[in-house]
Amino acid sequence: MDNQFFKNVEKKTGVNMSDILELANSLQNANLKDEKTVRGVIQRVSQIANKPVSKEMEDKIVKSIVNDGKQLDVGTIAQMMNKK
Numbered sequence: 001m002d003n004q005f006f007k008n009v010e011k012k013t014g015v016n017m018s019d020i021l022e023l024a025n026s027l028q029n030a031n032l033k034d035e036k037t038v039r040g041v042i043q044r045v046s047q048i049a050n051k052p053v054s055k056e057m058e059d060k061i062v063k064s065i066v067n068d069g070k071q072l073d074v075g076t077i078a079q080m081m082n083k084k
Contacts, residue, residue, distance in 0.1 A: 019048045038062050 006017040023044055030037050042061050046053040
């Protein structure tokens with residue numbers, strides 16, 4: 001990828017691209033049927049995005065991914081976090 005692309009994304013979002021790439025790499029072989037793993041990912045995304053996730057919201061996201069089989073991606077988590 002183009003280094004300038006990453007700089008532009010970082011500038012617009014305030015999110016460090018190395019953190020996002022590190023998270024993406026960690027997801028490649030993660031067991032997303034394991035509740036502990038999913039909770040760890042949610043907490044990491046929350047930290048990267050600088051947006052706290054309540055215990056109740058974390059529980060809903062975990063249930064959705066582990067029990068209901070929803071795909072785990074940043075877009076899905078962001079949508080769930082933004083629902084009121």
